Amino acid sequence: MIRPDERRRIAVHECGHALVAYFTPNSDPVHKVSIIPRGLAALGYTLQRPEDDRYLMTRKELEARIQTFLAGTIAEEMEFDAVSTGAQNDLERATDLARAMVMDFGMSRLGRMSFRDNPRATFLGNGMPQQRLHSEETAREIDQEIRGIIDGLFQQTKTLLEDKKAILERLTERLLEKEIIENEELKEVIEAQEASSGIPADVHSLENTESDSQAKLQ
Amino acid sequence: MIRPDERRRIAVHECGHALVAYFTPNSDPVHKVSIIPRGLAALGYTLQRPEDDRYLMTRKELEARIQTFLAGTIAEEMEFDAVSTGAQNDLERATDLARAMVMDFGMSRLGRMSFRDNPRATFLGNGMPQQRLHSEETAREIDQEIRGIIDGLFQQTKTLLEDKKAILERLTERLLEKEIIENEELKEVIEAQEASSGIPADVHSLENTESDSQAKLQ
Amino acid sequence: MIRPDERRRIAVHECGHALVAYFTPNSDPVHKVSIIPRGLAALGYTLQRPEDDRYLMTRKELEARIQTFLAGTIAEEMEFDAVSTGAQNDLERATDLARAMVMDFGMSRLGRMSFRDNPRATFLGNGMPQQRLHSEETAREIDQEIRGIIDGLFQQTKTLLEDKKAILERLTERLLEKEIIENEELKEVIEAQEASSGIPADVHSLENTESDSQAKLQ
């Protein structure tokens, strides 16, 4: 029912998510990548599953999540000559996270404070959007911080995916063939491809505990 | 019941839509052009029908759609000395698409992020318009991107229609005569007219698969 | 019940509407001018009736309508030394049309796009005014276009009425005398007055088909 060119685009998009999640420190492990449509909303999906229950997220984990969201559209851009509408939800979620980093978590140059002026208003459940107390100029500074976060992580993610272009294409072929790739097979495809290019296969697994990877990223 | 000068204007308007849809790569094929009024809302219509089910739209497809929306008023402008109110809905839809390209799909110089600040607010169904979190200056940048998209596609579409002016006029006469033109006849009229001007008739059909046309457009 | 000076002012106001509608190409013919009060709202009225059913309006027709709305207050200004509150509704409607030309119909230097940001919000019927998505600077540009349209048409209309001052005064006397003037008599008064001034009487009837008049106006 899905046109072949759309099916390929979806596979590329999902493999983008999966590869960036795999190679980015502080990212939850990829559990499954699929291009079997799930109901109305999703044409494909990449499922990450944390190894343990989590209650907090660090700045680096938030950044890794933003990078993973941006990876789908970047992969499309690399493989086709125009991006598609398929990234709308990814961009919303990436922007929401970047906004929360600036406005809720004090993770920007604007300092360790909150810019949600009426936090209680969101509990009212009457759909009333919250009123902005801060000034236009502060709103502009917030915009610039958010855009700075997104742009920086976009560049990092693009560089990463360009480095892994061969794996991306290899993985896309496999996904088109099998429709679902589980985490073990994902690892195999990546390691096989890296082995064939002379890259040591276990780099990522070494990096995959939080404390180590953080030391390297900063 | 419709005055002859209005009927001619409607025919010109619809033929504008039809011709631009026909000649623009990444456009869905034209199924039917009609100037038989359909109830209260539409005095004429141009029906496009995708060849397969579609789930995604690329930037080029969105641009083709905007061009097709703009084509009606451009055709009026070419044939009469004043445009009419008939383009109101076309302009709304063209602007909405351009706005979505900038605000939802990351398809502008403002980067791969979302500018709908409270996407959930639109699900509330209480008619409450969403609150803007971003600043005036960001709103201005969004305006400029939207206007840049519309103006650029307007010029492209105008150039295309001026190139095809003879066909536009020929097709308008036929539509006034027959009231409905189906896709086969549309193709015949265009090919006949092009043949008589020494232009190879099959240009468009060659271009009409997505991957080819994209390579040419960019 | 109406004071004589107010009755004269109303007659002048209505004759302003009627004369400008008569002499402006692209205007619907004047059916009746009356200074018999109609209920609470209207002290006098000028009734225009299109010759056929209409489904579209061209830019020139919209401009003619704005000119006709502005004509009442301009006539007052010419005959008295202060304008009155009687033009409030005329100014609202003239401004609404000019705003629609800029925001809905793409008939200004701001280009062929729509500036009603949430067109669907107007269908909600809950009285919620629509939210503005575009920026202050764009709003300012829209204001300037609207004002430019109104000011330009104001000057044109004033020049026209000053040229026809003798007819305006003659027609006012007749309306004060008879209270109602129908379209045949309107034409007679105008032609008689023009004849007595050596002006050919049939100028307007010649101009009254759209295509001709447009060629002259532009």
Place this chain on the structure above:
Amino acid sequence: MIRPDERRRIAVHECGHALVAYFTPNSDPVHKVSIIPRGLAALGYTLQRPEDDRYLMTRKELEARIQTFLAGTIAEEMEFDAVSTGAQNDLERATDLARAMVMDFGMSRLGRMSFRDNPRATFLGNGMPQQRLHSEETAREIDQEIRGIIDGLFQQTKTLLEDKKAILERLTERLLEKEIIENEELKEVIEAQEASSGIPADVHSLENTESDSQAKLQ
């Protein structure tokens, strides 16, 4: 029940209204001035009654009304060393009229157009204030026009009352004594006072038809 100093202030305030209404062309005649409190709202009142039913107001009549509203606080300022809260409603009404002159009636340098952007919104009856479509800069221009109107009429009214200071004081004494002054007696007091100062008593009655007075004011 009212303190003597407040009673005097109220008398001065009302005599200010009455004198300016009396001496300003285009003003309705003063029917009665009273300092007998009327219920909760009014401590005193000046009643004007038009000579005939009125359906329109000219710019000059609106200006005369604004001057009459401003006269109460100006009279207080002349007789006491601080103005009081008693002018709140007068200032609201004067400002509302000046705003309507600019926004509804086209009586300012901003031109013959309406600045009430959603006139229909006011009919909704749900207390929703109307949304502003025009820009900040236009709002600023409107503010400046309104303030210009108020300031100009304030100066004119002050000059008038300073010229009539002796009458103001004479009339205040009479009002404190009698509590109510009807229009005949008002005229007598003014004429007597003017006679004693060598000023011809019938100036105002001569001016009191609209067309004459307008010629003089402009």
Place this chain on the structure above:
Amino acid sequence: MIRPDERRRIAVHECGHALVAYFTPNSDPVHKVSIIPRGLAALGYTLQRPEDDRYLMTRKELEARIQTFLAGTIAEEMEFDAVSTGAQNDLERATDLARAMVMDFGMSRLGRMSFRDNPRATFLGNGMPQQRLHSEETAREIDQEIRGIIDGLFQQTKTLLEDKKAILERLTERLLEKEIIENEELKEVIEAQEASSGIPADVHSLENTESDSQAKLQ
């Protein structure tokens, strides 16, 4: 139940109100000062009672009231090294009065007009805050006038209280001892303290009728 340091702070705060009310011309006489808590809201209070029913307030009376509101926090500042949250309601009321002077009563450099744009909106009772019609720049001018009024009266009040520091401290001790001081005793304490410092005791009672005091203040 109240900690001794808080009880002392409350006493200082209330004595600040009482002394400024006592020494400021155009202020209503102080009826009672108390530090016996009244229910949830008030830890202490200063009760002023006008000598007669009042219907109007002059600018000087409004200023005196603002000074009295500011006096509590100024007294705290003089006696302790940090002000407290106890002045929140005083500051709201002082600011509301200053705002009303500018926006409702025409008592600022912005002129004799009203800046409440939709006075009727406040009668709707649906909690809808009124819409601002005036521009940002006008809002800024209003802010500056309000701040100018508050700052000027703050300095005057501070100077007054610094002059009366000895009385403030004497009165505070007495209030801590007795919990309630009625107006007769207030006068005695002040007169006794002033006598012991060689200041004539009856200065304020001489000033306490409005007309005299106004002549002195201006």
Place this chain on the structure above:
Amino acid sequence: MIRPDERRRIAVHECGHALVAYFTPNSDPVHKVSIIPRGLAALGYTLQRPEDDRYLMTRKELEARIQTFLAGTIAEEMEFDAVSTGAQNDLERATDLARAMVMDFGMSRLGRMSFRDNPRATFLGNGMPQQRLHSEETAREIDQEIRGIIDGLFQQTKTLLEDKKAILERLTERLLEKEIIENEELKEVIEAQEASSGIPADVHSLENTESDSQAKLQ
């Protein structure tokens, strides 16, 4: 159920709160520090309990409270290389207090006035956020004051915690071991650690009555 690295982070965060509360004059004594999760919301908590009922807060007490709120995230920053989302609520509360200092309590350079323009609107209970009457420029000044307060207190708190780094780490180990530390044990750990570093243990208890500590801080 909580991952060890998260458990350590929570302990560090809570010990940050506890130590700053302990060492900051004008802070309520720490009653208990816990990393036993309490229901859904809190992963750990630091409980302060005032020694007596309190009815007022001084500026210094508000500042101490802000410092205590900021201490959790500062401690995280010192011990890990990225802060976490765990400070969201702390930052909201710190910002709310700083905003209240500026807008409600007159504790900034903007003067002794209130910037909550419609205080009554908050009593309406209909979730309608209050309307801002003051201007953009004033809103910007408020933003700058709030940010100045937060930044200044952030630096002070960071300096304090860096001075006490050894105690922070010692206390964290103990909390990880015992899960709950009550106030007596908190004091013992701190005194023991300070003794071992040659710092007199009773500094804070000397400072802990308000009047003394204020003299030192200012």
